[in-house]
Each structure stands twice: as structure tokens, then as C-alpha cells.
Amino acid sequence: MDELTKFATRPTGVGEMFQLLRDGTPRTRAELVALTGQSRSTIAARVDVLLASGLVSPAGEATSTGGRPPATFRFNPAARVVLAVDLGATHARLAVTDLAGEVLAEHAEQIAIADGPGEVLGTVVDRGRKLLEQTGRADDLVSVGVGLPGPVEHSTGRPINPPIMPGWDDADVPGILGARLHVPVLVDNDVNVMALGEHSSQWPGTDHLLFVKVATGIGSGIIMDGQIRRGAQGSAGDLGHIAVADGPDLPCRCGNTGCLEAVAGGPAIAAVLAADGADASTGADVVALVRAGDLAASHAVREAGRHIGGVLAACVSLLNPSVIVIGGQVAEAGEHLVAGIREVVYRRSLPLATQHLRIVASRTMGRAGVLGASAMAADHVLSPAAIDAIAV
Amino acid sequence: MDELTKFATRPTGVGEMFQLLRDGTPRTRAELVALTGQSRSTIAARVDVLLASGLVSPAGEATSTGGRPPATFRFNPAARVVLAVDLGATHARLAVTDLAGEVLAEHAEQIAIADGPGEVLGTVVDRGRKLLEQTGRADDLVSVGVGLPGPVEHSTGRPINPPIMPGWDDADVPGILGARLHVPVLVDNDVNVMALGEHSSQWPGTDHLLFVKVATGIGSGIIMDGQIRRGAQGSAGDLGHIAVADGPDLPCRCGNTGCLEAVAGGPAIAAVLAADGADASTGADVVALVRAGDLAASHAVREAGRHIGGVLAACVSLLNPSVIVIGGQVAEAGEHLVAGIREVVYRRSLPLATQHLRIVASRTMGRAGVLGASAMAADHVLSPAAIDAIAV
16 A cells, blocks of 8 residues: 555656755766666756756766766755754754755744643744744745654654643644644654664764654664664554563552663652752753762762663663664763763674674764754655655 | 676666566556566567567457457466475485476485585585486576575575584585586575475565574574665574563573573573483474473473563564564474464564564474575576676
8 A cells, every 4th residue: 555655646757857966976977877777868857847946056067078068967955945843841943954964043932741732832833933034045945844743643743642731632732723824734752763863963874773862751763774763653663661581679650660760760760869969850950960070979860871871781782773862851961971872782792693783872962852853854855755746 | 886787787678577477467468568667679678588588478468448459478487497405414305396486206315514624525426316316307407595504604505604514614515516507506594494485385475574593503594675784794583682671691502601502592591301300302302292292392492482581572673574474393382382483572662563473383384494485586586687697
């Protein structure tokens, strides 16, 4: 059925030809003829359609072996813009970017996700419009990408029983935003979106990457064979409630005990420090203590890293990624977290899975969300079917 | 680059059109025109090429709204055959099947994989040729699929440091078999091949499936978004050396302790029974005892199931499959193993991931390997690029 849909929505073939230009390499008409097996006249017509849309632009002349050198063309990511939205429990970050994730304008503010979809999405529309005005590119908006701090049904873009988002259950986020911004709206959970942001901006050539967010909760976004893998109900990557081997049997908000989140999430680390008299209740407090040089805090973060490492060792056996990226607020405490993780993963995994494995801290940190939302939104409008629709 | 290769090897477009017929639905030329957006003359020419190859055959007339009813066409999987080979430590199973996995002839015998690739693959060629002769289809052979009991580098089809296959490290299995059988040879590890066999024959509509083999070792094959996922080095799904939470700290052959395999593999279950005086050292002994009504053996299998369930609960959180299939020799002990697994998975996983999850015993059992090898071989020759090559 997927194959059918793919064919049925591809009346022109412009979209497929466009994929050959998408990597930015300049190509001549003759190269496109050779690569597609299509006739010279068909290719010429398709190039004209793409030039007219602005999505492809002239890229000078190729070197010639004699005669007039042929013209080349390449993808022009600056031709359109997307609105990227990263919503957390207490923050909203928005950016207007081009189709290659180049940030043209951005904005961040404190919000309360618990204010519900009406108020929060109203703020998003208002701030988004201001950013678009600021860049002068409102007419070039082609899509919106949104990351939400809870489970999202991928096919509909609606949150499903999100624990920290009261009032958002089954909210039609794409419908609400689409009605006011008049473009397609893509929605996913924040961890998948962060994984996409880190992957597209820092590791574009890596096919197997696991992005781990360590904050109040602990979750991951899985990239296998170059794509986010969401699983049957979209809950793939949910590390927070995996049982920790040899960890303390602490009660978890899910009703079980010994879950990774209950043992190694930000509040769990803070609780260890508070028991020794420190003034800490959140991951932010822990990060502040570590940055202030508090040794007990550094040790607690490293110990949390070891517990996370135990679960990640299982992930390495199961997924065989070549890169694990550690992000989220607690990762801002610096190398202690990654050091604890590495210690256990390299001890507990088989050599075949770890010989080429890199475990690194996030390079995008606070920006992973907007970069991922931008990549998700751009990817949607650059698909073969979407390009065909533009070209009609 | 993948996109480029795809385009560069698709001069005719016959292969892509063929994908529309592959599900077996009869289609008219007019439907193919509508689905592809290609011209009527192009479609007519491509249908002729496929009819000439035999891969597509007439399927009678469609109902008509007036005038002469149009002819329909569909995929004819009986047009070619593949050789499917399932090699274990001590067994070889071979089958000649058509392109839909229909078994035309099969053969099984005891072998010793430790005899090395020269002797074992010599036997495979000899028995394969006999099966082909027996079916009278030797000239219709288009590919060979092989499952091996050890890690295989997917891109080359060569075993990599396989622990129970002395003499096989880096052996050019595709080269050795291809030189004598003159068709492409696809090789993968046995668990991936079994996953493919169970998926293609029993769960073709399920996009997210985990196949778990419980035998001397414990491993899994991961299907996400409809495809086997192998990870960066091809070791994805390697459950055997994940640490068991709350299990006995038994030494494992990998050098660590408390690995799933050391706690719940066939020999580990046998060791528990032997300590109480039973005559058991292998998984086969355990299965025999269970079948003979030995209560201690049933209990030990159920307890092993619980340990496996603990690791599978983590897999459920991470992969969110909709079906977990339990196969391998120990699964032949009956429902005890699956019951122990279910008990822990449903207790330890979050509702979102388990509400639609089914955990079932393998339905193909001993045949999963050959069915998977057949599916892998057929899939290779039915890809767009391969069909284009046939059509030239």
C-alpha cells in the first residue's frame, strides 16, 4: 500500500529528480539524464519547473571538454523557510530557518506547558508570526515542525496521555497550528526531535545513532538506517522505565521500582545530594552544584552515569549504534555523566559492538530541539510527493 | 549516494512498475498508467517485457463497464526458484522454493559446522543440486539464501569471528557458492534469517516484530518499519550478553558474569537440573525432560523465561514491537518458556508499549530458517534494480 501511495502521488517525477540535487552537488542536465534514464526533453522540462519554483538555482558552468560548457543546477535551501518549535515543560524555543537548518531568527521564553494547548499554541503562533515578520519571509513559510515533551502519535501528531502536559491529551496540534499558519505541521516527541537535530546537524553521515536525553526523565531517540525509528505505537526509545541491574530499588512514578529514571534522573541525583544536606531538588540544582565545584555532586552525577551506562550497554547490544549522544539538562554538568556512562558500557558490551562505538556529549545542547524541528519540517516538504505537489 | 546508485541502476523503470504487481493483485494496463503517471505506450512495453520474462502472467479479464473487458496481469512467483539454506552447529536444512516461499523440495541432515567452509559448503552445493534436479527447475534458479550460526558482515556475506564456527572467519561464502551455482548468494546470521522467515510467512503485515531464538545461545532478529535492522556492524539483536537484573551472577563464556545466556540458555537450564541429579547437559535434554512430564524441568524453563522476560521488557521499552516471537530449541519445551516471559514483560513494561503487544511461540519452528533464507533470496531478485537487469 505504501508503494501504491508513493506511485499514486507521483504524477510528474519532478520530486524524484529533485532528490538527486538535494545533497547540494551541482549537476548538468546531461548528468540528470544519465542518472535517471529519462529523456533529455523530460529532464529539461523538470529542471525548468524546479528553477521556476526557486528550489533549484543555476550553479555556474561545468568544465567542458570542448564546445560551450553546460550549465549546472543545485538545490537552493534558502528558497523557503520553516518554523521550528521546541516546547518543554517550562520553555518555548522558536526559530525561523531555511530548508538546510540555517537559523534566520530565533526566540526563547519561559512558558508553562500545563497552561494547556489553547494558551501555549496561541503563544507559539504569535511569536512565530513575529519571527517571520522580522525575517521578511512570511510568504516563504512552507511547514512547521514541533517537538512536545510527551508521547505523540506519529500519524496524527496528537499527544497521547502525556504525563507532564495536563489538558493536552489527544489535542489536535497540527490542526490548531495549521488553521492559523496555513502550512503542514509535523509533530513528534521532544527526544525524537532532538535526535533528529543532533543527527542532521552534527552526524549527517551516521546511519546508526542513539540520542539520550538525561533530564527529569530519561528517554532516547533511535536512528537506525538513517531514519528515526518509532516502533508500533511511537514509544520506541523509552529508556526511563527500564529496570537498572544492581541499582537501588527506589519507587518510580510509573508504579514499578528500580526504574532508570527513579535512580538516575535529575531529581533522583538531587535527592542523593539533599540527603547529605545539600540544597538541591532538581537537575538544574545538580548542574549548578557541579559547576560550583561541589565534589559530592560530581560523584553523584558520575554514579548516575554508571546506572545509565548499564541500561545503555543493553541498548548497544540490541541496536549496535556507532554513536551515542548524551544530551538533556543533566548532561550540562559536563564530562562526569559521560565518563560514568562510558565506564559501564565499555565494560558490559561485547567487543564487536563497541570497537567502533563513540559515546559523546551533545554538541547542540539547548538547540537540538529547534534544529530537529527544522529538519523534520524541511524533510517533509522536500519529499518526492511534496515536490511534485509544488511543481504542479 | 544510495539514491544515486538506485537511479543509476534503473535505466528502464520496469523494476519499479513490477513492485506494483508484486503483492499479487491483478491489474490492468490502465491501472498501471494511473498508478505510475507513465504513458500508455511505456506501460504497454514494460508489461510486455515482464510477460516475456514469465515473472508476470495474464490473470484473466477485469469487469468492464462496456466494450471489451481489459486484460489483467499479476506477479507469477512460480516463474523462478531459489535455494534456501539453513546451517546450524550440527544441522543443514535446504529447500528449493518458488519466489513466494512455496517449498518444492527439501532436505535435512546432520553436519558439523566445525568441519569448515570447504566441506560444509561442498555438501550444500551437492545437496542443493540434487534438490534442483529433483524439482526439474535447475535452469530457473535465480539466487541462494544462506543462514549461518554466527555473526556475518552483511555487506560482504562473510562470517566475522564466529565463536562456534572454527575455520569460517572471513570465509567468502557468497564467492564460494556463487562460483559453483552461478547466481547471487545472500548470507546473514541465523537469527536474522529466522526473523525474516517468521515475518514473511506468518506476520507479513506486522511492521515491528522481534524474533527471539532461545537455544544454546540467546539472540534476536529485529524488524522495525518492515525491515531487518542490523545496526552499524551487523550485531544488532545480540541479547545473549545483556546483564540480567536480579539474576544469579553466573560466569559467561564472554568473560562477564550474569549475562542472559549464562543464566537462561539451554545448557544453563540443564545445569540447574543436573545439580539436582537430572541427566541433562543441553537444551535438547531439557526439552526431552519437559516432554516426559518432569516438573522440575518445567519450572526451570519457566524461571529461564522470567529472566529472558526481564531483558525483553527492556527491549519492549526500547523497540516498541507489536509482536515478539519466541523460537529456538528451548521454545520447543512448550508454553512454559513463553509463560515465564509474558509474566515479567507485562509486569515490567509501560502500558503504552504493552497494550497491543503479543508474545507468541514461533509457528514455523524448525522451518523458520529455510523460509527466511528463501525470503531473503527472493527479495534480492525482485528488487527494482534486479528486475531491471532481468528485463534488459
